[in-house]
Amino acid sequence: MIRAIYPGSFDPVTYGHLDIMKRAAALVDELIVGVLNNNAKTPLFSAEERVRMLKDAMKDIENVKVLPFEGLLIDFAKQMDACMVIRGLRAITDFENELKMAQTNHKLSPKVETVFLTTSLEHAYLSSTVVKEVACFGGDISQFVPKSVEKMIQEKMMEKESVHQ
Ligand code: ADP
Numbered sequence: 703m704i705r706a707i708y709p710g711s712f713d714p715v716t717y718g719h720l721d722i723m724k725r726a727a728a729l730v731d732e733l734i735v736g737v738l739n740n741n742a743k744t745p746l747f748s749a750e751e752r753v754r755m756l757k758d759a760m761k762d763i764e765n766v767k768v769l770p771f772e773g774l775l776i777d778f779a780k781q782m783d784a785c786m787v788i789r790g791l792r793a794i795t796d797f798e799n800e801l802k803m804a805q806t807n808h809k810l811s812p813k814v815e816t817v818f819l820t821t822s823l824e825h826a827y828l829s830s831t832v833v834k835e836v837a838c839f840g841g842d843i844s845q846f847v848p849k850s851v852e853k854m855i856q857e858k859m860m861e862k863e864s865v866h867q
Contacts, residue, residue, distance in 0.1 A: 712755075
């Protein structure tokens, strides 16, 4: 039984993440999408909101679970009895940081392997930051995120605007 974890902030989830998730789910018995609840960062969406948007986006894929986590990824992997961590690589700029993280995690727990999936070309430019920047200025994000996520982003932007008025 191969149980893998795909960790990330997913703030918000994009078609790039969903592509990696679907491809990873086809390779393993169970894929746990771990939504990082990091108190040091101020995300646009709370961990609960990000879990909700991911569950909705992945509802048709049976072997995928979505759970929030805090602290060390390796501790979460042990807790879930997972032997694999999946990460996505978009460009060479992702590589250095991902290599450091994979090597650190391997030192902390040699039984957990990090496996990299390379982005599908059409999503190579896509990041949560780009989506937030475009949405912030009222641009069209429909080609970057699913409809349900687009709606949540628009609602969040309106909420923020009304707070600042
Ligand atoms: P983190 O804060 O952990 O970097 P992200 O939500 O930005 O979390 O990304 C989670 C994972 O998904 C990372 O491995 C990242 O490289 C990968 N990823 C993000 N966007 C894409 C994309 N467009 N194509 C492929 N992989 C991606």
